[in-house]
Amino acid sequence: xxxxxxxxxxxxxxxxxxxxxxxxxxxxxxxxxxxxxxxxxxxxxxxxxxxxxxxxxxxxxxxxxxxxxxxxxxxxxxxxxxxxxxxxxxxxxxxxxxxxxxxxxxxxxxxxxxxxxxxxxxxxxxxxxxxxxxxxxxxxxxxxxxxxxxxxxxxxxxxxxxxxxxxxxxxxxxxxxxxxxxxxxxxxxxxxxxxxxxxxxxxxxxxxxxxxxxxxxxxxxxxxxxxxxxxxxxxxxxxxxxxxxxxxxxxxxxxxxxxxxxxxxxxxxxxxxxxxxxxxxxxxxxxxxxxxxxxxxxxxxxxxxxxxxxxxxxxxxxxxxxxxxxxxxxxxxxxxxxxxxxxxxxxxxxxxxxxxxxxxxxxxxxxxxxxxxxxxxxxxxxxxx
Amino acid sequence: xxxxxxxxxxxxxxxxxxxxxxxxxxxxxxxxxxxxxxxxxxxxxxxxxxxxxxxxxxxxxxxxxxxxxxxxxxxxxxxxxxxxxxxxxxxxxxxxxxxxxxxxxxxxxxxxxxxxxxxxxxxxxxxxxxxxxxxxxxxxxxxxxxxxxxxxxxxxxxxxxxxxxxxxxxxxxxxxxxxxxx
Numbered sequence: 215x216x217x218x219x220x221x222x223x224x225x226x227x228x229x230x231x232x233x234x235x236x237x238x239x240x241x242x243x244x245x246x247x248x249x250x251x252x253x254x255x256x257x258x259x260x261x262x263x264x265x266x267x268x269x270x271x272x273x274x275x276x277x278x279x280x281x282x283x284x285x286x287x288x289x290x291x292x293x294x295x296x297x298x299x300x301x302x303x304x305x306x307x308x309x310x311x312x313x314x315x316x317x318x319x320x321x322x323x324x325x326x327x328x329x330x331x332x333x334x335x336x337x338x339x340x341x342x343x344x345x346x347x348x349x350x351x352x353x354x355x356x357x358x359x360x361x362x363x364x365x366x367x368x369x370x371x372x373x374x375x376x377x378x379x380x381x382x383x384x385x386x387x388x389x390x391x392x393x394x395x396x397x398x399x400x401x402x403x404x405x406x407x408x409x410x411x412x413x414x415x416x417x418x419x420x421x422x423x424x425x426x427x428x429x430x431x432x433x434x435x436x437x438x439x440x441x442x443x444x445x446x447x448x449x450x451x452x453x454x455x456x457x458x459x460x461x462x463x464x465x466x467x468x469x470x471x472x473x474x475x476x477x478x479x480x481x482x483x484x485x486x487x488x489x490x491x492x493x494x495x496x497x498x499x500x501x502x503x504x505x506x507x508x509x510x511x512x513x514x515x516x517x518x519x520x521x522x523x524x525x526x527x528x529x530x531x532x533x534x535x536x537x538x539x540x541x542x543x544x545x546x547x548x549x550x551x552x553x554x555x556x557x558x559x560x561x562x563x564x565x566x567x568x569x570x571x572x573x574x575x576x577x578x579x580x581x582x583x584x585x586x587x588x589x590x591x592x593x594x595x596x597x598x599x
Numbered sequence: 600x601x602x603x604x605x606x607x608x609x610x611x612x613x614x615x616x617x618x619x620x621x622x623x624x625x626x627x628x629x630x631x632x633x634x635x636x637x638x639x640x641x642x643x644x645x646x647x648x649x650x651x652x653x654x655x656x657x658x659x660x661x662x663x664x665x666x667x668x669x670x671x672x673x674x675x676x677x678x679x680x681x682x683x684x685x686x687x688x689x690x691x692x693x694x695x696x697x698x699x700x701x702x703x704x705x706x707x708x709x710x711x712x713x714x715x716x717x718x719x720x721x722x723x724x725x726x727x728x729x730x731x732x733x734x735x736x737x738x739x740x741x742x743x744x745x746x747x748x749x750x751x752x753x754x755x756x757x758x759x760x761x762x763x764x765x766x767x768x769x770x771x772x773x774x775x776x777x778x779x780x781x
């Protein structure tokens with residue numbers, strides 16, 4: 215019905231006319247792409263009909279550089295892959311070298327590594343919560359909430375390792391140095407602060423009906439499709455499949471930890487579930503750190519004392535899978551003798567999760583495509599290597 | 600709603616836990632009819648197979664219910680010069696919990712391997728990466744353009760013959776080793 219009585223009302227058939235698809239370029243310099251990522255959307259009105267992601271703007275030749283440096287030197291490049299969780303990347307790298315060279319790690323060092331890796335996971339998920347809130351429209355507030363806790367985690371990293379984002383703290387056979395004297399007390403205080411921070415963000419975002427309505431039922435995914443596309447980590451778990459490498463193939467001391475994989479009967483792998491999964495995982499990481507603080511030997515070595523000055527590794531190959539903050543962080547390592555790796559390949563979880571972007575955004579609105587990209591929680595340092 | 604991490608009773612289904620490697624080696628040997636060798640790496644069972652038999656093997660790995668490898672983890676190229684190049688595929692099965700590595704050696708000068716994008720959509724970007732970094736040709740891949748490197752550049756940086764300072768050579772800041780051309 216027209217509001218003008220004299221106007222002829224067009225029937226649906228008469229109202230149709232030919233439209234031309236429009237091409238929109240987003241990125242590489244665009245705040246919503248979380249780094250230097252570019253995607254070209256073909257849109258029919260508001261609806262995305264095709265999407266072509268372009269990556270590689272941050273390609274630094276990680277694998278080539280690793281081949282050119284010895285095992286000790288190359289580690290510095292690896293915490294620059296997932297730069298939000300440098301400690302976790304280092305942990306995966308040293309695990310790969312230790313598997314190749316068959317090196318033992320002192321027990322205390324294993325606990326320290328797990329504490330650092332889980333703090334990194336919390337740190338990375340905090341960034342996701344903050345940035346994702348900003349993507350959806352809570353401009354600034356969620357960011358600042360998240361930054362408060364991240365700053366405290368980085369302060370602790372600085373005290374332990376001497377650096378914040380790129381600590382280079384792990385060593386093949388242990389960690390670089392023992393924890394500072396007051397670490398346990400500081401860490402417990404930090405965990406309380408982290409729990410408060412998660413609750414604040416939970417209240418700000420999950421308690422906001424607009425946020426929840428934006429995210430619910432957006433780009434849902436089944437477990438089977440997620441597996442076929444190579445998706446791992448919180449996104450796979452949000453489809454209802456409780457698969458976590460820390461439980462499925464436990465490494466380090468994770469087999470001694472009691473923690474749960476968050477699960478709800480109505481998980482459907484949509485954007486809200488991905489958000490919920492990361493939020494819930496952070497409580498579990500805090501639980502793991504508390505158990506580590508209790509179980510950890512109070513003294514002793516933190517670095518294997520039998521290591522040679524120059525590490526030479528016999529022929530061999532290994533594929534290490536590590537539950538990184540974004541999914542399965544795999545390191546394929548091959549040695550042919552000598553003090554340098556012959557080949558080191560990073561199976562980057564962000565890279566594999568991002569390859570599913572095209573399928574997820576087709577059929578959604580342009581504004582939702584940005585949220586779907588945000589919900590993948592990519593780190594371009596890891597995508598581009 | 601509360602986000603206080605409700606747990607699923609019992610945690611993971613038992614199949615999603617790691618299974619012994621010896622069982623898997625025996626199961627893989629049963630495939631028969633295709634020539635391949637089974638060995639072990641530090642972490643996985645390894646199957647070495649020629650590229651012309653790869654699709655038949657992957658069919659069996661993907662479809663046999665006792666193997667059911669539904670997840671392609673990773674594809675890595677390795678330059679084994681002077682013997683040619685190799686591809687390392689890593690598979691995992693969410694149904695049985697097995698983990699497997701498949702090695703595909705290619706002859707020098709003929710780096711052709713069938714694409715696995717038909718079986719595993721996840722292979723798409725992995726194969727594009729191996730193609731640009733090593734010069735592999737994945738027959739049947741729908742879109743083998745450069746992924747991480749520039750679209751119009753045709754170098755294979757992860758080959759052992761490729762010098763580390765190639766960016767400087769490309770920009771004319773440094774001269775390359777004798778005989779090196781891009």
